[in-house]
Amino acid sequence: MTTPKRLAPPNDPVRQCVGCRTRAPKRTLLRFVAVAQGGWEPDPRARRDGRGVYLCSPQCVERVKKNKRYKSLATAAVPSAAWPAH
């Protein structure tokens, strides 16, 4: 009960963080896109083609490192400024 709930406008798409499974407006999440060479790269503008996943915080990057499917996310360098403000 600590998180205030704000209703997202209808045109604000909601995505799920693969780290903590929280659903949040897309603009508050950081997108990562799978790259052909293997691994993932941050895609702050969410404009790149390819399979994308969303994460809500650096803590969730740590969390998904334990998930084999997203293990390579651990190698993605994410500037702290790339995380959207909540």
Ligand SMILES: [Zn+2]
């Ligand atoms: Zn998360």
